[in-house]
Amino acid sequence: MTQSQRVPVLAMKGITKQFPGVLANDRVDFTLEQGEIHALLGENGAGKSTLMKILYGLYAADSGTITVRGQQVQIREPNDALRLGIGMVHQHFMLIQQFTVAENLVLGSEPRRRGIFLDMNTAVAKVKEVSEQYGLAIDPNARITDISVGMQQRVEILKALLRGADILILDEPTAVLTPQEVSELFAIMRNLQARGKSIVFITHKLKEVMAISERVTVVRRGRVVGSLDTSSTSVDELARLMVGRDVELVVEKGPAHPREEILAIDNLNVLDARRLPAVRGVSLSVRGGEILGIAGVDGNGQTELVEAITGMRRCASGHVTLAGKDVTNSQPRKLFEAGVVHIPADRQRHGLVLEFSVAENMVLQTYYRPPFSVKGRLNWEIIKSEARRLVEEFDIRTPGEDVPAGSLSGGNQQKVIVARELSRQPELVIAAQPTRGLDVGAIEFVHSRLVEARDAGKAVLVVSLELDEILALADRIAVMYEGEIVGVLNRDEATEELLGLMMAGATRRSDHAAAEVASK
């Protein structure tokens, strides 16, 4: 502890929280000094969010004490936390989409005239005052639906500040942002720090810890495994602490040896659920032996593109060709039988039947075929032994193949999907957000499996919101913005900065896009 002579603004001591079957927090100590940015680092499921939800009054700890500014306190609900000056910005924003920024900000404490009338002028003025005070440029009269995710996050931060928060908890705030928005967020955080706010920054990204925090507390399996000054540690040390062993942070991969074209997408147009164009005139090509990465901010048509080429959503126009055969609007089963495997972005909605056992989930596409089924009768012996084999091979942490998939941690659920998909002999691997929610060790594993598939001559299409993942895996990178491919870069010409600009729609690489189309 570097500044032990001062009274910390917040001290949590011996916090223990037991969930059924999981010890989420095991005698956790956490100290936040006045005016510091303190990273809380850990894998998904390590217990960092649980700890902060206890602090914010969303969960009750089984034991342990919380001291705020030297006073021991009881926090039973978020209002207790707010009274103590503790504010939290959740990963999923809690804003009313149809309301303006100012309306959202005064919700629950609306200024009134003569007791009943809403005084919006005062509200707008107050929002302006506070946002200028903290250097958060924002239009109080804009509707939430019309502003970007980064702006919405600012509204959430402002909301906490307006309620008098001195201690700000930011729960994975960078997960939804472009690289540019991340640096803007960091500037805001420094600004808040300069004005005496203390910030807890929850993350599992090592680079961000190094970039913004003064101190870092690492949590692993519910326990604090280290509390360090950021300046005296390194990415490798943090990774080791977080995972509990040495990890390769960079995928080992040689140059690609592209072969014949496997997947060709030609001028594809797809509508979203509201029947608005989501994918506009996309043309792409993936060859055997290469990984094509699709980068982009969430909601720019990647989901609809993947759904269209995997048979889950109708294409409005255009063509999808698989190894020379037209498979436009084919049923998912036909595509699977043709050698397409798909790691879906939403594992709980699409990837798994949570009530089904791990074994049942392992045969989600193949249950009807020999050897799993003969003449319509399921062979449970073989289904289970295959599941046991995959559990072993992919190191899935589960008490057995008979437990419901829903009882596994998010990371292990993802491993079930990855195991199931990559174990089928694919020609084309479509991986959407393949490592979402996985810990560093598991990411390493999945990435090396995808590279293995590439080296075995398969075509691999990776869609990810994590730029680092795209940069680590892809041989070529296509950037999607507002439903269009705004450019296709070779890996060696792609930089984080250039991609960030393209993802924000600022730069078009029409020359590349044109070249891509022309080459076909």
Add this chain to the structure above:
Amino acid sequence: MSQPRDRSVWMELRVPAAAVVIGLIIGAVFMAFTGANPLTAYGALLSGCFGKPVNISETLVYINPLIFTGLSIAVAYRAGLFNIGVEGQMIVGMLAAAVVGYAGTGLPRVIHLPLTILSGALAGALWAAVPGYLKARLGVHEVVNSIMMNYIALYLSHYLVNGPIKDPQVIAPYSREIADSAKLFRFFGGFRSEFRVNTGILIALAAAVLMYYILYKTATGYEIRAVGANADAARYAGINVPKAMAVSMLLAGSMAGLAGAVQVCGIQYKFLDLFAFEGFGLDGIAVALVGKINPFGVIGAASLFGILSRGAQMMQGIAHVPKQVAGIVQAAIVFMIAAEGLIEGWLSIPGLSLKKAGKAQKEDV
């Protein structure tokens, strides 16, 4: 049985068991209000259901259709569908069996009996196919259509039994009695035996085994369960979701149709005009839920509901309890099952075993 859900039978059953206990306690409170002694009443319930051989037989007669209707609800529910149309499917099952049972007079028993029973199953399946098709192809919600199909079946049966299929020999609106070759054996005595329990109960048990087999041992059952548990994932995995829904509705309809056919071939021997829905379909919902949507659970739950229905009459006769009180007990049990979280909460209070939960409840009242 080696299917995955067997691992925690007790965990699956402890909530329904607690719900039954609490429901009985609530029923006792109501009886106390009506001036009856709950212990005498529950004693009458037990002796009325099991006291004499003929009582046991009658209890089984009550249980028999509830197994079918419970299975019908359960198999549709496994595909995520709510088959509120059991009443109607059962009525057309009865009509079909009554018609085929009479029209096939002269056929040898080995052909006529199966034909009659299967015609009931087929009629029920066809009746369920309408809402099933509309749901699968067009996404029309099955509940509204099923309810309307119930009314169509009810009024169709009124029409038929007062006209085209009415027995001209009698004044009452009955259909003609089916041929002996279409009647199910009564275990003790002939077709007029006061022991009305018949081989229909074996058909019900076989149907439960068959439904279990289909749901957990076949690829079709896997599809049905996948669609019910997560239709999006099923679609992702290439399962034909509409087809699985349609198949489950056909199975559900055939179960309800069997309920009707067995009622005609085993008990009534004719179609008797209905003044209203008989309630087997509604009870089937409760039976399926209490039975945790599991075919074997349905057998247990149907037994419970059959005992309560039969016992209600006996309580009325012996302990002078209004018959409606048994209905209140049933309702209380279903209520408690629906409030599963509440009971789980009580059961999870440390040191509070099932018995203690019951005691605490008693002290409250």
